[in-house]
Amino acid sequence: MPDWIHPVLTGAFLAVSYRVVRSSGVGLRVAVLVLAVLNACLLWVVAVAGPPWGVPVVAVVSLAAAVYHLVGAARDAVARLRVVGPPEFRELVRRVAEASGPQVMGVCVLFTGAVALTAFADDSRPEGRQFRLLPGPECPFCLVEEQIRDFLGAGDPLLGEYRTHLAAGSSRHLLVRRPSEQDPWTGRLRDRTVYRVPPAFRRPPCTVHDPLLGRP
Incomplete structure (x- = not known):
């Protein structure tokens, strides 16, 4: 198995995980806790089994996914809100x-x-x-x-x-x-x-x- 497969699969899995957690409806604290633990575990796996460049690349992908879904969640919240x-x-x-x-x-x-x-x-x-x-x-x-x-x-x-x-x-x-x-x-x-x-x-x-x- 090529060494690049671990960071690629991990990055894809994290990107999907952010989407799943966001659509699950769990609270912000639970979402942060789940994703923090998931990131720590997967980054450790990449550090052990992947190439040297794997951890920073996966971290950047995870950060980009986090920002994207955070902005999306904020946009959804504003769309549901109406001042009366x-x-x-x-x-x-x-x-x-x-x-x-x-x-x-x-x-x-x-x-x-x-x-x-x-x-x-x-x-x-x-x-x-x-x-x-x-x-x-x-x-x-x-x-x-x-x-x-x-x-x-x-x-x-x-x-x-x-x-x-x-x-x-x-x-x-x-x-x-x-x-x-x-x-x-x-x-x-x-x-x-x-x-x-x-x-x-x-x-x-x-x-x-x-x-x-x-x-x-």
């Missing part, structure tokens, strides 16, 4: 609430002070589409709590749980769902280490949440 105003935001929420069939909606206040809404893949049922309500005069936390009350009820314990996390500096991701229109809505809070409460200068004054978050 408060009226359109509430209209999207209303469409979720009134739609038939299984429904899932996620709402979260980002560190920037914007509110992220993930809901409904076409005009009538945009699943996987992401919408952003940019910081404005409305308190973003009040907007999230409004969804808790509207979907789950004013007395749902998730409201108190949400405020407890806010007081600890964690902006949890609210998920509400129902299997069908005959079933009741259920909700839970997802934790992500990057979901932090935005600083005071990135959110408007609020008589409800300012005392909770330490702003007089």
Whole structure:
């Protein structure tokens, strides 16, 4: 077997692996971990069994594939994202609430002070589409709590749980769902280490949440 076959096959395998991992839908951290381990193992194989030029060539191919798919993933994310105003935001929420069939909606206040809404893949049922309500005069936390009350009820314990996390500096991701229109809505809070409460200068004054978050 010629010595160049190892780097050629390895480079091709890595290029395909980036594509597979990107299309798998795994999170960024898992993708980075999997590809880092894969690169380390394959580069070691090339270093042991391949020619001296094999490692730098495979490394360049891997880097090019990584940059290509990173740019592609960023482009896909931007294509799924749409900025909306408060009226359109509430209209999207209303469409979720009134739609038939299984429904899932996620709402979260980002560190920037914007509110992220993930809901409904076409005009009538945009699943996987992401919408952003940019910081404005409305308190973003009040907007999230409004969804808790509207979907789950004013007395749902998730409201108190949400405020407890806010007081600890964690902006949890609210998920509400129902299997069908005959079933009741259920909700839970997802934790992500990057979901932090935005600083005071990135959110408007609020008589409800300012005392909770330490702003007089």
